[in-house]
Amino acid sequence: MSQRKVISLETIRVACRNCSLSSLCLPMGLTAEDVERLDGIVKRTRPLHRGDFLFRDGDRFRSLYVVKTGSVKTFAPSPEGGEQVLGFHLPGEIIGLDAIDKDAHACSAKVLETSAICEIPFSRLEELTATIPSLQHQMYRLLSKEIGHDTDMLLLLGKKNAEERLAAFLLSLSRRLQKRGLSATDFYLSMSRHEIGNYLGLAVETVSRLFTRFQDDGLMRVDRKHIQILDVHALQSLVGGAGQNRRQHQQQT
Amino acid sequence: MSQRKVISLETIRVACRNCSLSSLCLPMGLTAEDVERLDGIVKRTRPLHRGDFLFRDGDRFRSLYVVKTGSVKTFAPSPEGGEQVLGFHLPGEIIGLDAIDKDAHACSAKVLETSAICEIPFSRLEELTATIPSLQHQMYRLLSKEIGHDTDMLLLLGKKNAEERLAAFLLSLSRRLQKRGLSATDFYLSMSRHEIGNYLGLAVETVSRLFTRFQDDGLMRVDRKHIQILDVHALQSLVGGAGQNRRQHQQQT
């Protein structure tokens, strides 16, 4: 910890900017000027708190949101009156892409803990992407990436058992936190067991039992919301399906 | 059948065009000239046959594909060596959007029956969307719509039981066929029970049993791959969850 050197205010400011926009301009081809223009349309809102909504399903679509710090969950109403958690969004991740099509949000976004969120008015972003080809390409990639992510979830829900799902979930969190420079093995869950279960298509009780089991097996330590991963490799082999193939025959067509 | 009147070659040609591009320019704002330009980059390939691949996972990404007639399935390899069917693509639907991000296909696309497919080189499409704002917007919508569709599947796999899944699947097919002017209640399945089961996260046997049950209950007639829906409304109420709430508590957070 604290390998942080003395740095200038300007450095922080720039780093902070890049932070909020990293998902948009990371693999860029953008000039400094382009980034400046992009930066110009981003609204920085004051910190939001647990329970606050970024938007609710049915709301008119106006902006995309980027998590700077904290975390957000998105969830859609299911016909029976329940809800399906669609994702947990950590710093650097973008929210709202699914609303472009219908020009309205089909899901709600709720802040899980005190968070800083950037807002990017989509109409202005569109103007920008129309004049900066590389930014347009970034947008396409961003949308495409979201599809790829959903695909992964389909595989998870369609083919994996409870154990594999929870292991995959934990590793996903770990990896994403690490990418932001946080610890990959020691972190706090900002969501409840209920929400994890809902997200993974499992009952709360199953999630709870698995946490206990993983801990008993020495894979991790669990204390309420505090998670310490002790054996990443074992978790990975759980996901990969070291467990004998299960669930419908793996047919080749 | 054969309510087809005598029509000019030109009419057919135009209709055919619109067909292949409908998903791109339907809710448009495109001038005739724009459509012309779009049309100019579309490659029309000769008919493909059952078992042909549009692309395989790992292939370099070059083009998007639009189904004109026939059907295509996409599927991704799962770590254990099996595969997850990601979707069945009917006329008017577009394939390959998930590959933009990594510039490589993460899934394979296989033709299920003799089909006509259009190919749209993505780099050329990108050039076009950079100069036609409304087309750019269409592309964003298209990508966004795909995300929305995946979201629906997540809800299906995460929250619905076997009965609800199959009912939803049948209604989805029905609706999409109808949109293309085909019968909503009488059609042939181009995919096997295996593929349906894989797609829905169910075992083949479960799919088979449900077909039998639905038939016994008078919801539909099933003869091999020939499907006749007799009671759409009943199917709809099955999906909606008329069946008493099942699967994890529907918590509100």
Add this chain to the structure above:
DNA sequence: CGCAATATTGACCACTCTCAATGAGGGTGG
């Protein structure tokens, strides 16, 4: 400090998977 929400644990059972056998087509070759 006490109530409400969240989490854990146990017992039971249902949905659906697995295994296995049989039947029905569709294609190929004799």
Add this chain to the structure above:
DNA sequence: CCACCCTCATTGAGAGTGGTCAATATTGCG
């Protein structure tokens, strides 16, 4: 043209994962 084979689909019986219900911590918050 028929026999054969192979794939696909159907059906039955049994088993297991994970859901449901219920009781008991534990925590957080007003």
